[in-house]
Amino acid sequence: MSLPLEGRSAVVTGAGRGLGRAEALELARLGASVVVNDYGQPGRDGSGAASDGPAEEVAAEIRASGGRAVAHQGDVADHEQARALVQSAIDTYGTLDILVNNAGILRDRMVFSMSEEEWDSVIRVHLKGHFNTTHFAAAHWRSRSKESGGPVYGRIVNTSSEAYLAGSAGQPNYAAAKGGIVGLTTSTALALAKYGVTANAICPRARTRMTEDVFAGFAEPSDDALDPLSPEHVAPLVGYLAAPAAARVNGQLLVVHGGMVAVMERPKVxxxxxxxxxxxxxxxxxxxxxxxxxxxxxxxxxAAAEVLGLKHEPRG
Structure with missing residues (x-):
C-alpha cells in the first residue's frame, strides 16, 4: 500500500524547530521528499547569527528514518532567497508539489509603544515571507499547467493564528500579519483553483519557543502523556491538507490543537x-x-479571546 504523499515533494519553511519541524517530519512520514527551510537564527525575535544547523538537523532526522530530505538555509522574506528555495525543490526532486509556510518571528509590544522597525520586521517575515514563496510556487504550477494543458498537483498550507481571530493586545504586528495571510490564502485559492492547486490556512495552537510565554500557565503533561499543546497535534492536519484526499478543501481557515480541528466560517452579517x-x-x-x-x-x-483561554503578557 502506497503512502499518501509518495512521489510528492514539499517545501516547509521555518522547519528547523517547533511546528515547522513537526510538519516536515509528518510530510516525510507520509512519503514526501522534503526541503527543510530555516534561517537558523536562535532568537524568536529574529535575532542572532543565522545558521544552517537547525534545518540540517531536521533533514538528517528525516534521512535517518529512511526518508528523503535536504536542508535550505535562507530568509523567506528575501524575494531572491525565496525564489532559490522553491527552485531547490524543483532542482532536487524534479518538481514542487507542496508548500507549507510556517516561518515567523515575534516582536511583541503594545501598539502605543511599538516601533516602526518592530512593526515592519514582523510583517516582513510573516506576510511578505508567505507571499514570496507562494508567488514562485504559483508561477511554477501555472507554467506546468500550461505545458501539460490541464490541472497539476499543488498544495499550499499557510500559517495564520488565533491572534488574528480573537485579537491579541500586545501583538498588533503579529495579528495584522496573520490576518493578511488569511486574505492572501483565500485570494490564492481562487486564483489557482483552475490549475488544480489548493490553498488553505491553519490557526495552530502549540507549545513552542514562539509561544512559551503565552502558554506558561498551561499545565504540562506527565512524562508518559502527549502534551495537548504539542506540535504533533497540528502536523497531521498539515499532512492531510497536503494530500490528494483534501482535493475539495480549498480557501479554508482551520483552527487546530490538542486533537481538535475547527473549520471557521467566513464573517457573517x-x-x-x-x-x-x-x-x-x-x-x-x-x-x-x-x-x-x-x-x-x-x-x-x-468574548472570543476569553473562550480561547489565551494568556499573553506583552511588554509596554
Missing part, C-alpha cells in the same frame, strides 16, 4: 441598517445603531 432617506445622517445612524450595541452585553465583541 450580524445586523443591517438601511436609511429611510437618500443617505444616512448622523442622527439617523445614532437612532438605529446605538440601541443595537446598547442591548448587547458589555465586552461581547471580545
Amino acid at each position: 450580524a445586523a443591517r441598517f438601511d436609511t429611510a432617506k437618500e443617505a444616512f445622517t448622523f442622527e439617523e445612524l445614532d437612532e438605529l445603531v446605538s440601541p443595537y450595541y446598547a442591548e448587547r452585553p458589555e465586552g461581547e465583541t471580545f
